[in-house]
Amino acid sequence: MPAGKSGPRGFVRDLRLRWACEEAGLGYEVRSVPLKDRGPEHFARQPFGQVPFLEDGDITMFESGACLLHLARKSEALMPRDAVGEAETLQWTIAALNSIEMVTVPWWFIGLSADADNPLEGWVLKRLAHLDAVLARREWLAAGRFTVADLLMADVLRVPKVRAAGDFPSIRAYVDRTCARPAFKRAYDGQMAHFAAHDEPA
C-alpha cells in the first residue's frame, strides 16, 4: 500500500490500513509514491491523485474506506461475522466517511485559509454533538465491541483541529481509548518510521 511521500506525518491515510492490518494480524508492506510529479501511472490507480491505495493479489483498490471494508471481510477482528453485527459495522463505517468526515474535512480545509467565520462551524458542532450523545451511552459504535468502524471514526476524530472543536467529553474519551490500542501505536510508529527512512533532501 503506497503512502504519500510527504504530507502531514502521522495523519496520512495509509495509517488506517496499517492499523487495520495490525488489528487483524495481516501481513503488509508499504511503499512510497512521490507527492510531486504524480503522472498518468498514479492517476490510473488513484483517479483523484491521492493515497493510499491497496494491492491485494488481483485486487487493486483506492479509497481508504473501501480498503478498510475489504480488509474487514478478511478478519473477524475487524468486523463480526453475523449479519446484524456486519450491518452495524458497515453503517458506522459509512457514517464516519459521509456524516462526520464529510463535514470535518471541508471545515478543516476552509480553516486553513479563512480568517473570518467558517461557514461550516455550526454544522461540525452539531454533528459532533450528535455523535457525542451516542458515545455517552456506549463504548464502541457497532455490535458492542471494537470494529473497523471505530478504527475509522477515531482516525477521523483524532485530527487536532477536530479534537479542539467544542467540548465533547465522550468523543474525547472514545478517541483516547481507541488510540490507546497497541495496534494503533504500531501503525503510527510504522508510518513515522517510514517517513524517517524515506526522507529526501528538500
Place this chain on the structure above:
Amino acid sequence: MPAGKSGPRGFVRDLRLRWACEEAGLGYEVRSVPLKDRGPEHFARQPFGQVPFLEDGDITMFESGACLLHLARKSEALMPRDAVGEAETLQWTIAALNSIEMVTVPWWFIGLSADADNPLEGWVLKRLAHLDAVLARREWLAAGRFTVADLLMADVLRVPKVRAAGDFPSIRAYVDRTCARPAFKRAYDGQMAHFAAHDEPA
C-alpha cells in the same frame, strides 16, 4: 424505509434505496417520518436525525451508502459476485461518498448562504475534472457494467447546482444515461407520488 416528510422533493435520499430496489427487483415499502418534532425514537434509529433508514428483517440501518452496499449484497444486478468486480464496485461507491460528495455537499451548503466566493469552489472543480477524465474513457465506473456505484455517483452528480458546475461533458453524458434507466424513473416517480399522497396543510 422511512423517507423525510418534506425537503427537496425528487432529491431526498430514500430515492437511492428505491432505485436500488427497483434495479434489483426487491420488494419494498416506504414510510414517512415527520421532519418536525423528530424525537428520541427517531434519533435512536438515525443518530444524526436524518433520513433514510432501512428495515430489513432483523437489520435496521442508517446511512444511504451503507444501505446501498447492504442491498448490493442481495443482488448481482447491483454488484458483480467476483472478488475483483466487488472490490471495484466498493471503491467507487466509497469514492462517491468520500471523494465527490464530501466536497460537493459542503460546497452546495455554503452556496446557499454565501454571496461571496465559495472557498470550496476550486476543490469541487478539481474533483469533477478528475472524474470527468475517468468517465471520458468508460461507460460505467466499475467492472465494465452498471453497478450500485453508478447509481450512487449519478445521484450525487444530478443535483442541479453540481450539474451546473464547470463544463464536464463526460459527467453530463454519464448522468444522463444513468438517470435514463427505467428503474430511476420508477424510483423518482415513486418519491414524488409519495410526497403528493402525504401532503399536509402547512
